[in-house]
Amino acid sequence: xxxxxxxxxxxxxxxxxxxxxxxxxxxxxxxxxxxxxxxxxxxxxxxxxxxxxxxxxxxxxxxxxxxxxxxxxxxxxxxxxxxxxxxxxxxxxxxxxxxxxxxxxxxxxxxxxxxxxxxxxxxxxxxxxxxxxxxxxxxxxxxxxxxxxxxxxxxxxxxxxxxxxxxxxxxxxxxxxxxxxxxxxxxxxxxxxxxxxxxxxxxxxxxxxxxxxxxxxxxxxxxxxxxxxxxxxxxxxxxxxxxxxxxxxxxxxxxxxxxxxxxxxxxxxxxxxxxxxxxxxxxxxxxxxxxxxxxxxxxxxxxxxxxxxxxxxxxxxxxxxxxxxxxxxxxxxxxxxxxxxxxxxxxxxxxx
Amino acid sequence: xxxxxxxxxxxxxxxxxxxxxxxxxxxxxxxxxxxxxxxxxxxxxxxxxxxxxxxxxxxxxxxxxxxxxxxxxxxxxxxxxxxxxxxxxxxxxxxxxxxxxxxxxxxxxxxxxxxxxxxxxxxxxxxxxxxxxxxxxxxxxxxxxxxxxxxxxxxxxxxxxxxxxxxxxxxxxxxxxxxxxxxxxxxxxxxxxxxxxxxxxxxxxxxxxxxxxxxxxxxxxxxxxxxxxxxxxxxxxxxxxxxxxxxxxxxxxxxxxxxxxxxxxxxxxxxxxxxxxxxxxxxxxxxxxxxxxxxxxxxxxxxxxxxxxxxxxxxxxxxxxxxxxxxxxxxxxxxxxxxxxxxxxxxxxxxx
DNA sequence: ATTATTTTGATGCACGTGTCTCAAAATATG
DNA sequence: CATATTTTGAGACACGTGCATCAAAATAAT
Numbered sequence: 001x002x003x004x005x006x007x008x009x010x011x012x013x014x015x016x017x018x019x020x021x022x023x024x025x026x027x028x029x030x031x032x033x034x035x036x037x038x039x040x041x042x043x044x045x046x047x048x049x050x051x052x053x054x055x056x057x058x059x060x061x062x063x064x065x066x067x068x069x070x071x072x073x074x075x076x077x078x079x080x081x082x083x084x085x086x087x088x089x090x091x092x093x094x095x096x097x098x099x100x101x102x103x104x105x106x107x108x109x110x111x112x113x114x115x116x117x118x119x120x121x122x123x124x125x126x127x128x129x130x131x132x133x134x135x136x137x138x139x140x141x142x143x144x145x146x147x148x149x150x151x152x153x154x155x156x157x158x159x160x161x162x163x164x165x166x167x168x169x170x171x172x173x174x175x176x177x178x179x180x181x182x183x184x185x186x187x188x189x190x191x192x193x194x195x196x197x198x199x200x201x202x203x204x205x206x207x208x209x210x211x212x213x214x215x216x217x218x219x220x221x222x223x224x225x226x227x228x229x230x231x232x233x234x235x236x237x238x239x240x241x242x243x244x245x246x247x248x249x250x251x252x253x254x255x256x257x258x259x260x261x262x263x264x265x266x267x268x269x270x271x272x273x274x275x276x277x278x279x280x281x282x283x284x285x286x287x288x289x290x291x292x293x294x295x296x297x298x299x300x301x302x303x304x305x306x307x308x309x310x311x312x313x314x315x316x317x318x319x320x321x322x323x324x325x326x327x328x329x330x331x332x333x334x335x336x337x338x339x340x341x342x343x344x345x346x347x348x349x350x351x352x
Numbered sequence: 353x354x355x356x357x358x359x360x361x362x363x364x365x366x367x368x369x370x371x372x373x374x375x376x377x378x379x380x381x382x383x384x385x386x387x388x389x390x391x392x393x394x395x396x397x398x399x400x401x402x403x404x405x406x407x408x409x410x411x412x413x414x415x416x417x418x419x420x421x422x423x424x425x426x427x428x429x430x431x432x433x434x435x436x437x438x439x440x441x442x443x444x445x446x447x448x449x450x451x452x453x454x455x456x457x458x459x460x461x462x463x464x465x466x467x468x469x470x471x472x473x474x475x476x477x478x479x480x481x482x483x484x485x486x487x488x489x490x491x492x493x494x495x496x497x498x499x500x501x502x503x504x505x506x507x508x509x510x511x512x513x514x515x516x517x518x519x520x521x522x523x524x525x526x527x528x529x530x531x532x533x534x535x536x537x538x539x540x541x542x543x544x545x546x547x548x549x550x551x552x553x554x555x556x557x558x559x560x561x562x563x564x565x566x567x568x569x570x571x572x573x574x575x576x577x578x579x580x581x582x583x584x585x586x587x588x589x590x591x592x593x594x595x596x597x598x599x600x601x602x603x604x605x606x607x608x609x610x611x612x613x614x615x616x617x618x619x620x621x622x623x624x625x626x627x628x629x630x631x632x633x634x635x636x637x638x639x640x641x642x643x644x645x646x647x648x649x650x651x652x653x654x655x656x657x658x659x660x661x662x663x664x665x666x667x668x669x670x671x672x673x674x675x676x677x678x679x680x681x682x683x684x685x686x687x688x689x690x691x692x693x694x695x696x697x698x699x700x701x702x703x704x
Numbered sequence: 705a706t707t708a709t710t711t712t713g714a715t716g717c718a719c720g721t722g723t724c725t726c727a728a729a730a731t732a733t734g
Numbered sequence: 735c736a737t738a739t740t741t742t743g744a745g746a747c748a749c750g751t752g753c754a755t756c757a758a759a760a761t762a763a764t
Contacts, residue, residue: 015425015458017750028713033752041711043761060455064416065750068719073367094690101688103412106367185702193660193700194545224702308545316690336453338446338668346698348545350537350576369720380743385722393741395731417720420749 016057025053036061063331067106074107076326077137078164078319079125082113083242086295087269090315091165098319107323116142123150129159136160136326138176142211160329164322165313166213174329176322178313178342180213184220184267186344187290190309191221191263192229194288199231200262203254205247207268209237214267217292221265232263240273247277255281266291271298275306294347302349310347317342368409377405388413415683419458426459428678429489430516430671431477434465435594438647439621442667443517450671459675468494475502481511488512488678490528494563512681516674517665518565526681528674530665530694532565536572536619538696539642542661543573543615544581546640551583552614555606557599559620561589566619569644573617584615592625599629607633618643623650627658646699654701662699669694 018036022029027046034042035050053059066072078095080088095109102109114122122139123146129137137154139161141147151161163175191202202225206214218237225234238254240247251274255261264287266274271291275298278289285305291298294312301307321340328335370388374381379398386394387402405411418424430447432440447461454461466474475498481489489506491513493499503513515527543554554577558566570589577586590606592599603626607613616639618626623643627650630641643650646664653659673692680687 015750019750029751030714030753031712034712037752043711046712060452062420062458062750063456064458065420065719066752068414068417068420068721069750069752071719097690098688100412101691104415106414106416182703186700189700189702194548196546197549220702314695316688320691336450336668338449339453339672343666343695343697344703345695346700346703348538348541348698350541350572351534351696351698367720370722371720381721382723382744383742386742389722395741398742414720417749418722420751421720421722423749 015062016059017062018059020057021050021053021059024057025049072106074105074136074327074330075134076107076109076323077129077134078109078111078322079122079137079139079141080111080113080164081116081140083116083270085270086272086297087293087315090293090295091319094316094319098316098323102323105327107327109323114141119144119146122147126150126154129154129157131158134159135330136162138162138164138322138326140164140166160326162322162326162329165318166211173335173337173340174325176318176325176340176342178344180216181220181223183292183311183313183344184217184222185224186220186346187217187265187292187309187311188221188224189228190311190346191265191288191290192225192232194308195229195232195262197231198262200233200260201258202232202234202263202265203251203258203261204234204237204265204267205251205274206237206239206266207242207270208239209267213269217267221267234265237267240268240277242270242273244273244276247273248280251277252281255283261287263288263290265289269293271295271301271307275301279306294345299352302347302352305349308348312345312347313342314345367414368411369414370411372409373402373405373411376409377401424458426457426488426679426682427486428459428461428675429481429486430461430463430674431474431489431491431493432463432465432516433468433492435468435622437622438624438649439645439667442645442647443671446668446671450668450675454675457679459679461675466493471496471498474499478502478506481506481509483510486511487682488514490514490516490674490678492516492518512678514674514678514681517670518563525687525689525692526677528670528677528692528694530696532568533572533575535644535663535665535696536569536574537576538572538698539569539617539644539661539663540573540576541580542663542698543617543640543642544577544584546660547581547584547614549583550614552585552612553610554584554586554615554617555603555610555613556586556589556617556619557603557626558589558591558618559594559622560591561619565621569619573619586617589619592620592629594622594625596625596628599625600632603629604633607635613639615640615642617641621645623647623653623659627653631658646697651704654699654704657701660700664697664699665694666697 018029018032022032025032027050031042031046032050035047080091092111095111099109112125114125122141127150137159139151155161165177204218209215209218222234225232235258238250240250264278269292288308289306290309290311291307292311294310298307298310302310321342325335325340370381370384374384377384379401383394383398384402387399432443444463447463451461464477466477474493479502489511491503507513517529556570561567561570574586577584587610590602616630621644640660641658642661642663643659644663646662650659650662654662673694677687677692
């Protein structure tokens with residue numbers, strides 16, 4: 001029987017190396033290298049022998065040593081909107097916070113802020129990137145033809161691209177973010193459960209209903225409310241377009257015309273505008289209000305009772321997951337499904 | 353001005369190495385090594401010079417290369433209860449599932465199942481461990497004097513110990529798990545919010561109220577119910593002691609004597625017994641039932657509407673966090689607070 | 705059977721750090 | 735001053751893998 005791997009002092013099985021592979025497969029280390037790195041000019045019979053040895057020994061490549069040998073560093077870029085949105089601020093904070101941890105893993109991250117409403121600027125930025133300066137890009141931007149094409153060409157040039165959080169068509173698990181339909185449905189369920197016996201109307205407030213996120217959340221919300229809580233009626237979405245004045249206006253107007261509002265659902269990732277509008281209008285205490293994303297603003301609103309629940313995704317997890325995925329993409333590996341699944345979290349006053 | 357780090361082809365700053373440190377500090381690589389690894393016999397003035405260079409260059413040790421040189425492998429052991437509990441099954445599953453990912457990081461994990469009720473067995477196991485065979489242990493076991501002492505001696509022998517999920521006194525951030533008081537409070541909040549206008553009694557079911565977890569959850573639950581939902585009254589805890597017969601008995605008895613039960617809170621991490629008892633007794637449809645831990649059983653109960661909400665902690669995150677912490681402890685590093693914070697998650701039918 | 709081509713082996717260096725050894729230099733002690 | 739001691743430097747090798755070169759062996763083509 002073959003001695004399958006060297007034995008260490010304490011009797012534990014040492015981890016098999018390429019040397020062990022070569023010995024067990026009966027080939028040279030050079031050939032093992034050719035097989036492991038998929039180089040040309042190796043007979044199929046030899047390839048099989050090596051693979052059999054890998055199987056037999058349970059060989060796992062020492063990525064650290066490999067990266068050291070290649071002196072590989074991962075250079076990743078986050079492209080984020082430059083709006084002052086607090087949620088994006090949290091994302092930025094986590095990118096910086098994790099910088100030290102990333103450095104230890106040979107990952108360097110940088111951030112570029114772009115105007116969300118200028119697809120040409122985004123496309124131009126993407127066009128300026130090449131595999132010589134960056135290995136992967138996490139992109140948070142609305143899906144427009146320009147951007148979609150730019151992403152496509154970027155990938156063809158050999159730079160990995162990863163839709164980040166929102167607004168892009170998803171392919172397989174090559175994206176990071178939550179299922180917005182389910183997030184909306186969760187909001188709907190909470191709304192219904194918090195209002196078990198009170199028939200009435202639900203106001204729904206969004207920045208703009210044109211974004212993919214908003215549409216999906218709205219659809220999930222409606223689905224649950226219509227099918228499970230027929231005593232509640234979701235009103236058409238109100239759009240604030242990011243304007244505080246407009247937010248104040250539409251909320252007071254709506255409340256004036258619809259006296260039987262029992263709940264408010266704030267769709268957008270920035271709840272500050274709608275919340276202060278609600279504060280100004282002084283809605284009755286017993287209206288249930290649900291918003292998205294954990295920010296200093298929504299935390300405060302939870303604590304003082306203005307907000308009843310917040311549906312959120314963990315920004316730190318989003319950032320780390322993006323980095324892990326980009327790294328896996330550059331290595332041609334796959335990631336752990338369960339680790340990368342971004343949870344839809346529910347936050348109440350008591351689990352802040 | 354000093355040339356601070358070598359320049360790579362593409363113009364990007366190469367990451368500084370110990371060589372760069374030596375050059376900038378004006379000492380030899382041997383001395384840099386003495387400082388970095390805290391060896392004796394270096395003059396304070398020299399130590400300061402090196403630290404200044406570290407600061408100036410922003411030097412971060414290449415852990416991968418260091419571990420390679422030391423041929424370091426991390427050998428961790430999980431000590432878990434051998435009860436057939438589904439939640440523990442999930443933990444086990446995640447340990448195995450993440451095995452491949454760990455291997456790539458030079459981490460090998462093993463698992464030992466022990467009888468939770470036999471502190472002497474656990475203490476004996478701990479006593480048998482030495483730094484020669486294991487670097488760190490994640491321990492999930494009730495806190496008894498025997499176990500506490502054994503853990504203490506284990507640490508003195510140089511094996512890192514990490515309380516895992518439950519039942520040990522906590523020191524600083526050297527533990528993994530959720531805040532059970534907050535988890536109980538969350539359950540209480542949901543219960544109250546789901547029952548806004550229905551006065552009545554709440555049945556509370558536990559395996560045993562003697563465990564630290566149960567006590568803390570109960571206390572959090574009571575606090576919220578008493579202070580915020582005075583129309584609800586939490587009954588004394590019912591203990592099942594893991595017996596299905598007893599579960600059936602106490603639940604039917606309680607329901608017979610207390611006709612105005614409007615909610616049930618299942619404290620323990622195993623909800624199967626109480627749930628099937630509830631199923632047998634056929635409680636009225638509109639009773640709100642909340643349990644802990646996401647398992648196949650609680651998932652099914654959510655889908656079919658028996659359960660209204662599940663409070664849970666992500667077992668995969670728990671496992672990975674334990675490994676990261678043990679690794680940081682062995683390296684003498686600190687971990688990222690925000691990443692290791694285990695979230696109290698709320699699961700409804702819609703965010704399964 | 706000879707030559708051309710493909711496949712394999714042997715060997716050496718590199719990556720960044722840890723860990724030795726031995727000598728040289730600096731400083732302290734008498 | 736000479737000597738003992740502390741502090742530092744120079745150098746070599748190791749870890750596991752990638753990558754390159756050149757020769758040797760195996761196989762295919764003529």
